[in-house]
Structure formats: C-alpha cells, structure tokens
Amino acid sequence: MPSTSYLVAVLAIVFTITFALRAVPFVVLGRLRDSMIVRRLAAWMPVGILAILAVTALRGTIATDPHGTRYALLAVAVTIAVHLAFGRRTILSVGFGTAVYVVLLNAL
Amino acid sequence: MDRRGRIAAGVRDSFSAGLGIFPLGIALGLLVLQAGLPWWLTPALSLSAFAGSLELLLVGMTASVTPLAAIALTVLVVNFRHVFYAFSFPLHLVRHPVAKAYAVYAMIDEAYAVNASLPERERSAERLLALQIACEIYWVGGGLVGVALGAVLPAPVKGLEFALCALFTVLTLDAFRSRREIPSVLLAGASVTVALVLAPGLALFAALLLFVALLLARHALTARRPAPETADA
Numbered sequence: 001m002p003s004t005s006y007l008v009a010v011l012a013i014v015f016t017i018t019f020a021l022r023a024v025p026f027v028v029l030g031r032l033r034d035s036m037i038v039r040r041l042a043a044w045m046p047v048g049i050l051a052i053l054a055v056t057a058l059r060g061t062i063a064t065d066p067h068g069t070r071y072a073l074l075a076v077a078v079t080i081a082v083h084l085a086f087g088r089r090t091i092l093s094v095g096f097g098t099a100v101y102v103v104l105l106n107a108l
Numbered sequence: 109m110d111r112r113g114r115i116a117a118g119v120r121d122s123f124s125a126g127l128g129i130f131p132l133g134i135a136l137g138l139l140v141l142q143a144g145l146p147w148w149l150t151p152a153l154s155l156s157a158f159a160g161s162l163e164l165l166l167v168g169m170t171a172s173v174t175p176l177a178a179i180a181l182t183v184l185v186v187n188f189r190h191v192f193y194a195f196s197f198p199l200h201l202v203r204h205p206v207a208k209a210y211a212v213y214a215m216i217d218e219a220y221a222v223n224a225s226l227p228e229r230e231r232s233a234e235r236l237l238a239l240q241i242a243c244e245i246y247w248v249g250g251g252l253v254g255v256a257l258g259a260v261l262p263a264p265v266k267g268l269e270f271a272l273c274a275l276f277t278v279l280t281l282d283a284f285r286s287r288r289e290i291p292s293v294l295l296a297g298a299s300v301t302v303a304l305v306l307a308p309g310l311a312l313f314a315a316l317l318l319f320v321a322l323l324l325a326r327h328a329l330t331a332r333r334p335a336p337e338t339a340d341a
C-alpha cells in the first residue's frame with residue numbers, strides 16, 4: 001500500500017493542476033471579454049461541447065460493458081423520446097433512460 | 109425571482125446532475141476500497157480534484173504508486189478540457205471574490221453543462237453556486253456511501269453510470285433549443301467522430317481540441333460578418 005506522504009503529494013498535485021486549468025483561462029479571457037472572437041466562441045461552443053460530452057459518455061458506458069451496446073443505444077433513444085414527448089423534464093428523461101439501461105443490462 | 113427562489117432553482121437544477129454524480133461517487137468509494145487504498149482517500153480525492161472521470165482513473169494509478177510526474181501529466185491531459193469552458197461559463201455573474209474562487213474550483217462538467225443549457229436571463233450567481241455546492245455534496249456523499257457499502261455489498265448494480273450519458277444527451281437537446289447552432293453541432297459531430305477513430309484513449313480531449321480548431325476556422329471564414337448576439341447564449 002502506498003505511503004501516506006505519497007498520497008498527500010498526489011492530492012496536492014491533483015488540486016494544483018485541476019484548479020489552475022480552471023482558473024488561468026478566466027484571467028486571460030478577462031482582458032479579451034469584448035473581442036469579437038471570444039464573443040463568437042462563447043455563443044458557438046456550449047451546444048457542441050455538450051454533444052461531445054454526450055458521445056464520449058456513451059462510449060465510456062459501452063467500453064465498460066461491451067455486450068450492452070444495443071441497450072445503451074436503445075436507452076439513448078428512449079431518453080430523447082421521453083424528453084421531447086413529456087415536456088423536457090430533465091429528471092424524468094434521465095431517470096427513465098437510465099432505468100431502461102440498468103434493467104436491460106442486469107436482467108438480460 | 110428573489111434570492112431564495114434563485115437558490116431553490118439551482119438546487120432543482122442539481123437533481124438531474126445528481127442522478128449521475130451520486131452513483132459515480134459510490135463507484136469511486138467501492139473502487140478505492142477494492143484497490144486496497146485507505147477509505148479517507150475517497151473524500152480527499154473528491155475535494156482536491158472534484159472531477160469524476162479523473163478520480164476514477166487516479167485510483168488505479170495511485171494504488172500502483174505511479175511516479176508523481178506521470179500523475180501530473182495525466183491530470184493535465186484529462187482535465188485540459190476545462191480550459192475551453194471559460195469561454196462560455198458565466199463567471200462574471202459571481203461578484204464576491206471567495207464565491208468566485210469557489211465557482212472556478214467547482215466548474216465540473218455537470219455544472220458547466222446544466223448552466224450552459226439555461227437561457228441567459230435565467231442565470232444568476234445564487235443559482236450557479238447552489239448547483240455547484242449541491243453537486244459537490246452528491247459527489248462527496250456518494251463516495252462516502254460507496255466506502256460504507258464496500259464493506260457489505262459484494263456486487264453493486266451495473267450500468268448506473270449511464271445517467272451521465274443521458275444527462276448530457278438531454279442537455280444537448282435543451283441547449284440546441286435555446287440556440288439553434290446547427291453548424292456547431294455538425295462541427296462537434298465531426299470532431300468527436302475523428303477523435304474516436306484516431307485517438308480513442310484521449311477522445312474527449314482530442315474532440316474538444318479539434319472542435320475549437322474548427323470554430324476558429326469558422327471564425328476566420330466568416331470574419332467580415334457581424335458577431336452574433338450573445339443575449340441568450
């Protein structure tokens with residue numbers, strides 16, 4: 001088992017790098033707030049970043065349980081259908097889609 | 109909406125994110141015990157990194173006493189995506205310096221994603237911070253539950269991590285409704301496809317890097333047209 005001093009060093013490194021990655025861009029962007037390129041990127045980025053997160057999270061799920069690929073794709077379709085059909089209630093859509101995947105994966 | 113209403117809205121926002129975060133926290137707690145690491149590493153990792161995918165990765169690396177330089181490089185690469193969030197994260201809403209520092213520290217994927225799907229007029233500092241604090245409670249709480257369960261439960265329920273995929277899918281639909289950015293969706297789709305084929309081990313990082321490069325090209329190609337309104341970004 002690793003020593004406590006090693007674990008503390010890991011925690012310090014992880015905190016410092018994670019926080020710096022989140023903080024430094026704000027310091028740089030603060031001066032560029034009114035530039036056209038920053039305004040455009042702010043408008044263009046969110047929907048694309050969300051789509052990329054959705055696809056990579058799906059890939060993570062499939063990589064964890066490769067035999068559940070079909071269930072995962074079905075559950076994504078169910079999530080989208082529930083979201084569009086029942087007034088975009090996020091908890092309902094996420095809960096229903098996740099339930100479909102978990103039940104199919106564990107029962108079949 | 110008054111202050112109390114804005115905080116309540118933030119807590120409500122957090123519920124759907126919590127569906128993904130809490131089970132993932134449990135998984136982290138179970139994994140830490142299975143790797144033979146001390147239980148306190150679970151909350152300590154959650155508080156120091158506060159980044160789910162990275163922490164799950166670090167458990168195995170820490171258990172095998174990976175050199176600190178390799179750990180530092182992994183953290184840098186896996187979390188580099190947060191650099192891109194600064195462009196559209198509404199930090200300017202938060203005035204108090206301590207609250208501002210917390211909002212930056214707690215800028216996790218889920219908090220960024222839930223907030224990005226809200227229309228500009230519905231955002232506020234209280235709503236954002238309530239969401240972030242709630243997410244951190246779910247994450248640390250889930251980890252502690254996982255540690256407690258680890259002692260008694262032999263086989264946890266599989267597949268709960270799908271909640272994160274469902275959450276991001278739904279948030280993409282909502283963000284698309286408030287801003288019909290078809291070019292961005294197409295460029296993101298191309299980026300993630302190329303990244304999955306060429307760099308499957310670093311897909312998220314590679315896809316974001318490519319996406320930003322494509323947006324810069326798009327900016328260069330359309331530079332003479334006026335900038336879009338950011339009123340409901």
